[in-house]
Each structure stands twice: as C-alpha cells, then as structure tokens.
Amino acid sequence: GAVVSQHPSRVICKSGTSVKIECRSLDFQATTMFWYRQFPKQSLMLMATSNEGSKATYEQGVEKDKFLINHASLTLSTLTVTSAHPEDSSFYICSELAPLGNEQFFGPGTRLTVL
Amino acid sequence: SQQGEEDPQALSIQEGENATMNCSYKTSINNLQWYRQNSGRGLVHLILIRSNEREKHSGRLRVTLDTSKKSSSLLITASRAADTASYFCATDASFGNEKLTFGTGTRLTIIP
Numbered sequence: 001g002a003v004v005s006q007h008p009s010r011v012i013c014k015s016g017t018s019v020k021i022e023c024r025s026l027d028f029q030a031t032t033m034f035w036y037r038q039f040p041k042q043s044l045m046l047m048a049t050s051n052e053g054s055k056a057t058y059e060q061g062v063e064k065d066k067f068l069i070n071h072a073s074l075t076l077s078t079l080t081v082t083s084a085h086p087e088d089s090s091f092y093i094c095s096e097l098a099p100l101g102n103e104q105f106f107g108p109g110t111r112l113t114v115l
Numbered sequence: 116s117q118q119g120e121e122d123p124q125a126l127s128i129q130e131g132e133n134a135t136m137n138c139s140y141k142t143s144i145n146n147l148q149w150y151r152q153n154s155g156r157g158l159v160h161l162i163l164i165r166s167n168e169r170e171k172h173s174g175r176l177r178v179t180l181d182t183s184k185k186s187s188s189l190l191i192t193a194s195r196a197a198d199t200a201s202y203f204c205a206t207d208a209s210f211g212n213e214k215l216t217f218g219t220g221t222r223l224t225i226i227p
C-alpha cells in the first residue's frame with residue numbers, strides 16, 4: 001500500500017498552546033485526505049475531510065476554528081489544534097484516498113498529550 | 116450515530132486456532148473494509164469487499180458480507196501471536212462521498 005507519514009509521532013504541550021500535525025503522502029498526489037481522532041480503547045472518529053486547494057469539510061460537532069486544516073499541496077495536509085486543552089489529548093490519524101478506488105492509506109498517528 | 120458495531124469487543128484464543136469477528140452496520144454501502152491496528156499505531160488495510168460480493172479471501176483472511184443483514188465477518192485462520200491487534204470494519208456509504216465510518220473494533224489476543 002501507499003506510504004503516509006505523520007509528524008510528530010508524539011507531542012506533549014501545555015494547555016493553551018497550539019500544535020501543528022503534518023500528514024504527508026509519499027507515494028502519490030492526494031487530492032483528498034482525512035483526519036481522524038481516536039480516544040483510548042475507542043474507534044476512529046472522522047473529524048474532517050481535507051481537500052487540496054479548498055476548504056476542509058468538517059463533521060458535525062467538530063469546531064473548525066479549533067481544528068484548523070490546511071491542504072496547500074497535493075502531498076501535505078496539516079491539522080493545527082489551537083488553544084489545546086487536556087480534553088484534546090488523543091491519537092490523531094490522517095489518511096489519504098487512493099487515486100483509484102475507495103481504499104484509504106493511513107498514517108502512523110500522532111499522540112497528543114495536553115497538560 | 117452511524118457507527119457500526121463489532122462483536123465480540125474482545126477475543127482471546129490459543130495460537131493456531133481460528134478467530135472470527137463480526138461487524139454490523141446501519142446504512143447501505145458501496146464497500147466494506149477491514150483494518151488492523153496494533154497498539155498505539157496506525158491502521159493497516161487488510162481487505163476490501165464490495166457490496167455486490169459475498170465472500171473474499173486473502174491469505175489466512177476470509178471475509179463475508181451479507182448486505183441483507185447489513186453484516187460482515189472476518190475469519191483469521193491458523194492464528195499467530197503476531198495477529199494480536201485490534202480489528203476494525205469500516206464502511207463507505209452508497210451515496211459515494213468516500214468517507215469511512217468505523218466499527219467499534221474487536222481486540223484480538225493470541226495466546227502463544
């Protein structure tokens with residue numbers, strides 16, 4: 001399958017700071033990427049769909065001003081958690097949509113801990 | 116919530132035995148996919164089955180799909196310790212927006 005990287009893999013920050021997570025497509029140009037959040041021992045919940053060159057589409061209940069998504073190139077999407085609070089501590093995973101078909105390739109995830 | 120349900124939530128079996136996990140979903144789908152997640156890691160795509168398919172095989176994996184019951188099963192034969200992981204089903208709805216809805220997951224533990 002395709003290779004998707006995320007950076008950083010782990011981040012610990014103080015409450016009130018902003019954290020940027022990068023998701024890179026290494027094998028092909030991805031016009032569509034997805035951002036998910038996973039709380040401990042739970043499933044993945046889709047946060048938003050990131051579209052290259054246009055605004056992201058957010059799922060119901062996800063604050064677009066808090067979770068800023070930028071997909072400025074075909075190989076990079078970024079998620080910025082603004083003014084992070086302890087309840088934002090979670091595992092954030094991105095995925096890219098394969099050019100043909102419905103398969104998604106997932107990044108290794110970023111563990112965010114907000115103190 | 117449109118999230119699918121998986122059962123069992125947790126499954127422990129002896130190495131060499133077969134493991135069966137089930138997934139139910141709520142809406143009409145284009146396809147259903149199974150993923151594996153090792154603890155604290157990303158997801159690995161295992162297999163995709165389309166809505167017009169009933170069964171699919173890949174190595175030691177066998178997936179069935181029953182669209183009339185809105186359910187799928189994943190069978191892992193001759194389990195190995197390395198199969199220890201969480202397994203999730205994911206569906207994308209038939210109105211084709213390619214978003215995946217994940218099931219609640221099954222935590223599989225293979226006992227050596």
